[in-house]
Amino acid sequence: MVKNNKKWKKRNRKKKLRKMKEAIEKLNKPLTSEDEMMKNTTMKEFKTYVKVQDVNESLGLVFGWGIVCKKDDDHYVDHGDDHIPQEEMLKSVLDFMENSRIVDDMHDYGNHGGVIFSMPMTEEIAKAYGIETETYGWMVGVKPTEELFEKFVSGEYTGFSIGGVLESYTEVDNIDEFYSD
Numbered sequence: 001m002v003k004n005n006k007k008w009k010k011r012n013r014k015k016k017l018r019k020m021k022e023a024i025e026k027l028n029k030p031l032t033s034e035d036e037m038m039k040n041t042t043m044k045e046f047k048t049y050v051k052v053q054d055v056n057e058s059l060g061l062v063f064g065w066g067i068v069c070k071k072d073d074d075h076y077v078d079h080g081d082d083h084i085p086q087e088e089m090l091k092s093v094l095d096f097m098e099n100s101r102i103v104d105d106m107h108d109y110g111n112h113g114g115v116i117f118s119m120p121m122t123e124e125i126a127k128a129y130g131i132e133t134e135t136y137g138w139m140v141g142v143k144p145t146e147e148l149f150e151k152f153v154s155g156e157y158t159g160f161s162i163g164g165v166l167e168s169y170t171e172v173d174n175i176d177e178f179y180s181d
Helices: 003-029 032-043 086-099 123-129 144-152 175-179
Strands: 044-056 061-071 113-121 135-144 159-166
Touching: 032 144, 044 144, 061 086, 061 159, 061 175, 086 135, 113 123, 135 144
Parallel strands: none
Antiparallel strands: 044 061, 044 159, 061 135, 113 135
């Protein structure tokens, strides 16, 4: 028996999108005082913005860092004062690539394309491949819809904005405290 690949992909994408919407709806429900207390101690929303590295007009692709963990020998802290350790980035990217890969437009939770190239670049992976780099994190190549792609081509969009919910996190006054024993 041969599956109709296009129908299967469309059905699978709709299923993944439905699961993502259900998870978002769950997060948007009013919180009870017990939930509020738990959210304040174990969950945190985050958004990070990273500049696009290349727009390939002939293929309709946009390349850049989805997440930066470390840059120029310093642990990278984004505009929201968030830092994602390399090991946590690796776990998050694994989950995203297995279960979603959807590109949205300014966190509208719509389907505006997909992440089709994904390469986590931890210090360990770079060393294993003999790659010398000053930036560690998650490199992505996305294939946005034509409408969204035009925003990258025109320069209206100059980067990727990645968002999510951290299930657990550690607050520190100095990022080096997190890495000290």
